[in-house]
Amino acid sequence: MPTTPLQYLPSRITTLLPKSAHLSDIPNPVHLLRSLDRQNWAFFLVAFFAWTWDAFDFFTVSLTLPDLATSFNRSRTEITWGITLVLMFRTVGAVVFGIVSDRWGRRWPFVVNNGLFVVLELATGFCHTYPQFLACRALFGIAMGGLYGNAAATALEDLPPLARGLMSGLLQQGYAFGYLLATAFSRALVDTTPYGWRPLFWFGACPPVLIIALRLLLPETRAYQKQVMERELKQQQQRDEEEGSGDGEDGGTGGGGRKGVTRIFWEQGKEVMRKEWLLLSYMVLLMAGFNFMSHGSQDLYPVMLDTQFLFSRDQGTLVQVIANVGAMLGGTTIGFMSQFAGRRLSILVMCGLGGALLYPYTSTNVADKGWGKIAAAAFWEQFAVQGAWGVIPAHLMELSPARFRTFVVGTSYQLGNLVSSASSTIESTIGEKFPLPAEMGPDGTMLGQRYEYGKVICIFMGCVYAYVVVLTLLGPEYLGKRFDRRGSEALEDNGLVFQENDAFEIVQNAHRERKVTPGRKGGSMV
Secondary structure, three states: OOOOHHHHHHHHHHOOOOOOOOHHHOOOHHHHHHOOOHHHHHHHHHHHHHHHHHHHHHHHHHHOHHHHHHHHOOOHHHHOHHHHHHHHHHHHHHHHHHHHHHHHOOHHHHHHHHHHHHHHHHHHHOOOOHHHHHHHHHHHHHHHHOHHHHHHHHHHOOOOHHHHHHHHHHHHHHHHHHHHHHHHHHHHHOOOOOOOOHHHHHHHOOHHHHHHHHHHOOOOOHHHHHHHHHHHHHHHHHHHHHHHOOOOOOOOOOOOHHHHHHHHHHHHHHHHHHHHHHHHHHHHHHHHHHHHHHHHHHOOHHHHHHHHOOOOHHHHHHHHHHHHHHHHHHHHHHHHHHHHHOHHHHHHHHHHHHHHOHHHHHOHHHHHOOHHHHHHHHHHHHHHHHHHHHOHHHHHHHHOOHHHHHHHHHHHHHHHHHHOOOHHHHHHHHHOOOEEOOEEOOOOOEEOOEEOHHHHHHHHHHHHHHHHHHHHHHOOOOOOOOOOOOOOHHHHHOOOOOOHHHHHHHHHHHHHHHHHOOOOOOOOOO
16 A cells, blocks of 8 residues: 555556456356345345435436526526535535434435435425525525435445446436436426416425335345444443443443443444545545536536427427437446446546537537538447446445444535536636527527536536546555444454455344353453
């Protein structure tokens, strides 16, 4: 391991090389999928569908932007504050629900998150004023912010390590799948009833009820159960040491093991922040770049197709569906490839591809030659964007400290969202500096407010790709890190030595031994 900056910086180039030298070393993806047991699949699917609907709910605003502007008698730039507020307040949800999930379990915070989706999506559909709309979206941001870290932990932390890259890519594509569903249902529900845009939000409140029911049928993950046992073992060891030294009091736990375990949890949290602050800061900066990448390429793209390229609703819908098919293929493919080619190298290659495609992705000239050409560019641009994103769930999980995985993954992701929260507002504001002449729209109406959003998206995304390349190149990578290994002082303090594959069983047996022999004093457990 490099120990000084002079050693570390050159290693950033040498460690980019693929991890497998031969094609024969690439695992068969079918075998990887078969390596998951039924509980692995259940956890993954419930997390995937929850993340899918998180994305669906988010994109309901960007897909109905012109309708919302008309309904609330506001400009499109003002309506984009509904997107910005969601991104800003997601950090609050990530912190609160992340801490609760790491301390008291994944299940109930997951259920509460989805319950809030139901209430707030319904409430958004009943908004009649602009302030009501902004208030609902801000509260929605808190609920949405708590989900990502929990979903990533639920889906990935019990998986076999070799399957992690493939399943990470599949999980992340819940975001693209949610966008695709939002696009399709927007075309089916918006302006097809007397209620305008509102049925899309009312419909969005329904699926989370099923997701809640599915999660209630499942237990806590094995990895979380192991962490609970570690804390209880450490607490019991402290009591044994106090009894061995003649101190029969509860040692300041405040009466009761529950509070003692909580105290241990907070002590561990302080220690992680003290030791890992630089890594955590890096993760936030990295996620800021990734969130600028996704929101910068997607949030105003429907508006650009409608107002700059003058696409019909059907053409715009088809282009976005094609783009999201590319996104899902990219995330799944590159997530799988990153397991043997490396996380950072995979991200860098996708940034290079995405940067090369920016001009055709946003060019009026391409659109003038036919919507099919820009649909092809959109397919490969989103293949690149979500291809890079497909690496992220596994990459963040591998970088995160074991005991605070939900908090660290969720908070770094949502703090990155906070930094990038104004991306759509920035693009919309700058776009207004490049007005276009009024044109007749496909439906026969005159479009007076037209701006050259394509130019802004192209320049903005070029800067974002350059930033992500630099940060990824300089950053660490812990490819293949095991989530079930001894990663905490609790096991080391108890003198437990075990093999990777039977970590959970040894901790469980040690925990049972403590319960059977409560009078045992001092000494280590071997």
